Amino acid sequence: xxxxxxxxxxxxxxxxxxxxxxxxxxxxxxxxxxxxxxxxxxxxxxxxxxxxxxxxxxxxxxxxxxxxxxxxxxxxxxxxxxxxxxxxxxxxxxxxxxxxxxxxxxxxxxxxxxxxxxxxxxxxxxxxxxxxxxxxxxxxxxxxxxxxxxxxxxxxxxxxxxxxxxxxxxxxxxxxxxxxxxxxxxxxxxxxxxxxxxxxxxxxxxxxxxxxxxxxxxxxxxxxxxxxxxxxxxxxxxxxxxxxxxxxxxxxxxxxxxxxxxxxxxxxxxxxxxxxxxxxxxxxxxxxxxxxxxxxxxxxxxxxxxxxxxxxxxxxxxxxxxxxxxxxxxxxxxxxxxxxxxxxxxxxxxxxxxxxxxxxx
Numbered sequence: 001x002x003x004x005x006x007x008x009x010x011x012x013x014x015x016x017x018x019x020x021x022x023x024x025x026x027x028x029x030x031x032x033x034x035x036x037x038x039x040x041x042x043x044x045x046x047x048x049x050x051x052x053x054x055x056x057x058x059x060x061x062x063x064x065x066x067x068x069x070x071x072x073x074x075x076x077x078x079x080x081x082x083x084x085x086x087x088x089x090x091x092x093x094x095x096x097x098x099x100x101x102x103x104x105x106x107x108x109x110x111x112x113x114x115x116x117x118x119x120x121x122x123x124x125x126x127x128x129x130x131x132x133x134x135x136x137x138x139x140x141x142x143x144x145x146x147x148x149x150x151x152x153x154x155x156x157x158x159x160x161x162x163x164x165x166x167x168x169x170x171x172x173x174x175x176x177x178x179x180x181x182x183x184x185x186x187x188x189x190x191x192x193x194x195x196x197x198x199x200x201x202x203x204x205x206x207x208x209x210x211x212x213x214x215x216x217x218x219x220x221x222x223x224x225x226x227x228x229x230x231x232x233x234x235x236x237x238x239x240x241x242x243x244x245x246x247x248x249x250x251x252x253x254x255x256x257x258x259x260x261x262x263x264x265x266x267x268x269x270x271x272x273x274x275x276x277x278x279x280x281x282x283x284x285x286x287x288x289x290x291x292x293x294x295x296x297x298x299x300x301x302x303x304x305x306x307x308x309x310x311x312x313x314x315x316x317x318x319x320x321x322x323x324x325x326x327x328x329x330x331x332x333x334x335x336x337x338x339x340x341x342x343x344x345x346x347x348x349x350x351x352x353x354x355x356x357x358x359x360x361x
Contacts, residue, residue, distance in 0.1 A: 006102045006109045008334040011322055013113035015329075019321045020120050020314075024127070024161025027314060031124040032288070033070060034313035035255070039285030042069035043309045045256070050263065058218070059083045066308030067103075072316045075101040078114055078308055084216045092150055093216060094118070098315045107335070110319050110328075114311065115150075117318065121310040123154035125255070126235045127162050129302040130210060132287050133233050133253065133294050140233065143193075144170035144208030146201065147215035148182035151237060155212055156191065166193040172204040202227050209233070213241045220266055225249040228299040236266065236303045244270040250299040251281045253292070259305040267303050 020027060037043055044067040051061040064078040080096035087093055096114035101107065134140060143159075143166045145152045169191060173179040179197045186195050198204040205211055205227045211234045220243040228234070228246065236242060239260075247270040254260040254267065257280055261268045271277055282292030284302065294300055322328050 003105055005105060005107055005335055005338055007328075007330045008108060009110045009319075009322075009328040009330045011110055011112040011319060011329065013116055015322050015327065016113055016116045016318050019318045020116065022161070024124070024158045027120055027317075028124045028128050028158065028162055030313050030317055031121060031310055032128055034068060034072070034307075034310050035128075035285050035288065037068060037070035037072075038256070038307065038309050039283070039289065043067060045259070045307050045309050047259065047262070048305075048308070056083075058085065064306070064308035064311065066312050068309040068312045068316075070313075072313045073103055074312050074316045075103055075106075076308075076312050076315065078118065078311045080114065080118055082216070087149075087216075094150070098311055100312070100315055100319060110315075112315055112318065114315065117311060117314050118306075119151055119154040120158075121314045122151055122237060122304075122306060123158035124314075125304050125306075125310060126155045126212065126237055126302075127158040127164075129235060129253070129284055129304070130159065130164070130233065131162070132284060133300055133302060134210075136294055137233070137296055139164070140209030141166055142168040142170070142208050143210045143212065144172065144198075144204045145182065146172050146204060146211060146213045146241070147238065148173040148178045149214060149216075152182065152212060152214040153185055155214060155235070155237070156186070156189070160189065160191065166191075168207070169193045169195045170198055170204045170208050171195065172198045172201055205232070206230065211235065213238045215241055217241050219264075220244070220246075220269065222246060225299075231297060231299045234299060234301045236301050239265040239303055239305065242266040242301065244273045246299075247301065248274070248279050250301045251295050252279055253281055253284055253287060253294075253300065253302045255284055255304040255307055257283065259307065260303055262305075265303065265305065 049063040061081040067075040078098045082094050096118050098112045098114040099108050100110045102109050171179050171182050183195050209232050211232050213236050215238045217240050222241050223243040225246050247266050261271050286292035
């Protein structure tokens with residue numbers, strides 16, 4: 001059997017943006033397919049690993065290793081940082097790379113800028129969930145954005161790209177300047193509906209049928225279930241905004257139960273409080289396949305922990321598109337050692353120098 005080492009490429013953010021721009025509906029379809037592959041068991045998605053820092057408690061870097069089958073057929077890892085203090089310096093909070101690995105040899109085939117990929121898969125997941133969870137309830141006409149950063153902008157872009165329109169768009173952020181900036185973005189984007197900046201969180205929630213949480217909150221700050229008495233659909237993308245009391249009064253849909261109920265997410269706190277997971281109604285895959293019905297008379301909360309397989313699905317699509325265009329930025333001679341024992345027979349190690357029992361891969 002002849003096995004060749006694949007070339008290694010670097011895919012910068014400019015190429016990622018070029019491939020994904022205007023492809024919202026296609027990316028949503030990619031994410032739907034990835035959820036189905038995951039639900040059918042053709043993935044490996046270990047727990048995410050959180051690197052935290054005693055001297056920088058608000059910051060973290062997360063590793064998301066994964067493997068996906070289906071049409072993507074790739075292994076890899078996303079390495080994404082969250083440094084909230086970046087915002088004060090006027091730069092994005094998050095930065096990320098994805099490394100893709102060839103399934104035949106295990107060799108990495110690409111290192112890709114991934115803040116755009118991560119935002120795209122998050123927004124596509126939210127847009128897909130909004131569609132799936134409102135099919136039987138009717139599309140909401142009033143949307144509210146709680147948090148107005150990069151992810152909120154991408155979620156609006158993906159909803160808009162998928163054909164969603166709204167009569168009213170609510171905006172709330174702890175920083176009124178950020179809220180005003182998001183309002184300006186909405187005007188530039190051609191968003192439909194009257195835009196209102198709400199100074200009070202309660203007013204935003206009560207006036208919205210679809211609520212998008214996209215904050216950097218580390219602990220719950222929305223504690224009153226009464227704010228949700230009109231039973232909206234909630235895209236709880238930032239995962240830690242809702243107190244257990246709100247979670248327990250709602251129907252709860254997650255992307256993956258084991259992944260979501262950890263790291264002190266709102267559902268995890270609810271589990272710690274109750275000692276069980278009975279409040280989880282199912283996964284988005286369960287709703288997509290008809291295993292779980294979405295109740296009409298309750299608040300519905302979608303809490304997506306964010307699966308590495310989604311990043312891989314979008315990353316492989318970008319990689320394949322760039323490769324097909326012949327514009328991959330290949331790093332020549334990235335792998336220096338390309339022969340098991342070297343090209344020179346004289347340098348071939350003896351029995352003690354790395355044979356089958358020598359302890360080397």
